[in-house]
Amino acid sequence: MLTNNPDLLPVIALLGLTSMAAWVITTWLRVKNGYPLQGGWGQSVYPRANDETVERVKLLSQENAQLKAELGSIKDRLANVERIVTDGAHSLDREIEQLRGRTN
Template sequence: MAFVQGIMPLIAIVGVAGVLGWVVTTWLRIRHGYPLDGAWGQAVYPKHSDEAVERVKLLTQENAQLRAEIGSIKDRLANVERIVTDEAHMLTREIETLRSKSN
């Protein structure tokens, strides 16, 4: 009986340390985006369902549309930059031509 009473605090300490270790491990997994494990080692998150697959398809399509739109905007911006810089260069050239004519 004395042996059992002497070992009980050790068993309690090991049990509490095990639970705290599990809590900390789970917290770290959640914090860093790792999937959680279920009782038999299967991933609890993310779940693969038809809804999730459909959502990924929609997001992929939206991503492709946005990329195409960004490409179009880049082309338009390049044209605007070319027009702005060409006109400024032409204006400078015309001013220099007028100055050389007046001298």
């Protein structure tokens, strides 16, 4: 059927080449960005888990925990600053300073 129509042969060839190029580009982007590649049955092909990658994950996890703790302390400090700035006594101090400026 398809072989009898010579006009369809270039279209089919172009479609096949395009799909192969898309697969190559997708695989290249996955490798470049560190995503794991999977084999035909879903097993991980790349990157393989070795001692270096396990150690790297441990270090990144520790750094992540430290950064989370630091962010938590910064949030607490910011909450205290917001409380001080929006405190009613602060506005009262401002009003007193304005009154002092009027009398001088």
